Amino acid sequence: MSADQRPGSALSGEGDAVGDPALVDAADVGELTDRELMARHVRGDAGVAFGELFRRHRDRMYAVAMRTTSNRELAADAVQEAFISAFRRADAYRGEAAVTTWLHRIVVNACLDRLRREKVAVRRAGDLGELDLPDPRDHHSAAEARLIVHAALAQLPEGQRLALVLVDMQGLSVAEAAVVLGVAEGTVKSRCFRGREALAELVGGPDGSRFKNLGSEAEPQGAP
């Protein structure tokens, strides 16, 4: 998302001019860097700076939440919690990593929190069944094949799945993913390698050749 869009609309509820009025100046917020927006938000600016951050990063954070949870409801709840947490805890941002990396970390943690709670709820409901992975040797449409890949991804250990989501799907560097996950860069690489190998085993075929060109159709709603 480009940063040249004009800011100020995200949090402009009726009569909510809050914070120190002397600091409220939305005119130039779109020109500020993420770090500058964070600093401004911490000083207090009626939520204008954070509104711009939300506008800039919401789609990317929603994407990582969707890819982490594979569930629209969980992703929505998690990303809402994450942005609220980031709003409240902006003073904890030290500027050592990019703002987007910091946000990724919060979103991923929120997703994991949600997933674990959901797992408990499902267990309590007595639904202990696991997803049956379709036989990859069968013929599948592109949409079905994507579901297979998503289902296979969901079967990977959490660490490997998160590494693949961040590095291979979200396009983060190994260093950025390491910050998000709170592990060493070597650990991220190791998880990526192992995750890919495990995924290849699950989807059938050492090179994933059965599932080429999966992006030619729209993303299925509510992927598993």
Next chain:
Amino acid sequence: MTHLHDDPTPVEHDPTGMRDLLASLPDPGPMPEDLVARITAALAEESRAAQASFTAKKAGRVVDAPPTTLDAGNVVPLRPHRPTLRHLGVAAAVVTAIGLGGAALGAWPSSLTGPIAALSEASSADSEAGAAPAAPGADESSKGGDAEAGAGVSDLSATDRLDGVTIVMSGAEHSSDALAAAASALVTTTYPAVTPLTAEAPGIGPIATAIGARTCADALGISPDAGILVDVSEVDGAPAAVLIATDGGARTAYAVSRSCTTGSPMLIAGPIALP
């Protein structure tokens, strides 16, 4: 196949083809408009709460605590059709935060009162903002103390309010492999006054409350007579809690998920006997 952590192979190298496969999956698309509206409304509420705090500060009142996830009145509710754990957790948290105030000190060092006071101050700030009604236990929490002044350190350490549960937020990122060392540090470290509720995770579950902590302890088979210290923090990079039970002079540490509750302790590591 084993990959060493210092493997020089670039992460882009992928003979399995899975990297390209994953990259070819379509993007989930932009955030839905209804979710954008929901979060926007929630953030606007946050701004209003911040303004209330700002105004209170200008008036000379002590409202240092930011609104917390326990403050249901300041957050646009999430979807109503996912009620179970969230509602239980929030209910427990609100009741405890307002009714019981900060957890009291029993077998724990008095230096831990800072973080506990922080929790209580957070709930106090929420109440001042009119976020939540008084809970039935509110009267109890003011016994022997100055309710109008808000719960401070001295108030929290009053011996007539001990329930044996202490909740702190060290901000540490623990490792399940080094739980014993982490737990030992928790019980010996002197905590300065901290910014309230600095947990890494956005949602702080019921384990951050006295009732929730005791429920988790019960799920772990800990005696109800044991003193409980809970550090709401991270374990292995994920939101979790370290729970230390003191029973008959013996200390035992556990790492659990923040969802730890009756019938589902969600044990990550432990029990480990501490020296």
